[in-house]
Amino acid sequence: MSKTLGVPTPDQATYMLRAASEDAGRTYKRQLLDLLDLRPGHTVLDVGCGPGTDLPALAERVGASGRVIGVDQDPAMLATARERTAAVDTVEIREADAHVLPVAPGTVDRAKIDRVLMHVRSPAEVLAQLHTATRTGALVGLVEPDWDTLAVDSEDLETSRAFTRYTTEKVVRHATVGRGLARLAVQAGFRIETTITNAPLFTDFEHGDHTLGLGRNMQQAIAEGHIDRTRGEAWFAGLARGPFYASFTLVTVVCSRP
Template structure:
């Protein structure tokens, strides 16, 4: 099977995953479970280039308010352009560890694959708890890279590949399983945790999400795979019937 690896056609990771079947499925679930009402105020921490802002705006309606915050000024500029049709959306550059929003000023808080990358997930969740009104709900949708499963004739190669991702690529690789305890540490009540497992069988589709060639080359450079194992691994992904799965956990927590 001939494919063009993701590294050879760069595009935005957040948007790519959002448009996949897996992304659409878990995002629809999170939005429904968040229980947004017309007129509500919701904050999207780490909003990126607006993958979630328009759906949130439609849920709260014209009387509502959606605030998107991201540290990346270029992503915020893209998000502002993308949401021009939704005047209830505000986007701003900011630090999700230190929010400028007033205490008890919002109804809902949302993150999507953000806590896996931040310096201090506990501090971000503490800020989410602070800005929510009593009765407010936060939804933290975060993957757990320890659940990454890739079929291979040699099981040691995908195990080393996963270990590299957890050790070196994703700052908080196992955050999906850690969020409930962090919520409770910050005084939130966890109401439910919903696992969503994505299964990818098409190598081109999976590569747009996972970036196999780029990550494999880095794993070889870091000594997690030999050059021969890396080449065999990429050859297997190109030619074999692919099976890749990853579980994301959506944690919903309430402020008393």
């Protein structure tokens, strides 16, 4: 990994699959699937399924009598998802916007949306769609970061804070949606069952740079005039020298459909 700011934007499918395979990704995803209490015969909806990261695990838990529906609006992501699940007869891949879910009302037993609401036009509208799609008694799992809690250690604390502000104000559409998940779910008509947090920890610079976009987002912040170039480049170089520490809060809410 380059230690300059000229780090290219990673391929999104590769990025998502790598993040899911790392310790922090495996931990919260396994926790989410356990909380969803998936059972044989369930119909499960994965909104924003991306490259199909979680579809095989969902299919395994619902068995041959169940059905897993993966929805995404990105054709490239869906192509990868289809390749990854080609041998799994119980998985269906559908191209659609999360604001207009391609499922019949009241037909879904379990649903999940993982790190997607922070990017959509209207999280409230997506949750309203999930409420319509699910049966009475269904469980829905929501996972989102709170990027206001991004903490990157540096001797230049002010630049670390400026980087977090830039991330929340310019990079991520709904950067604090994680803390609002329970409120948004209740407003959509769900009942909260569980709220938990995880704090993914990064102590390897290259890992942190890849996952958190430190170099590429700092480069963008400098180009847009939000952070001074000399200061931003010195900050990034200091992170590369280590020791490295960064973390943020990941919020998981599991709710039910009354």
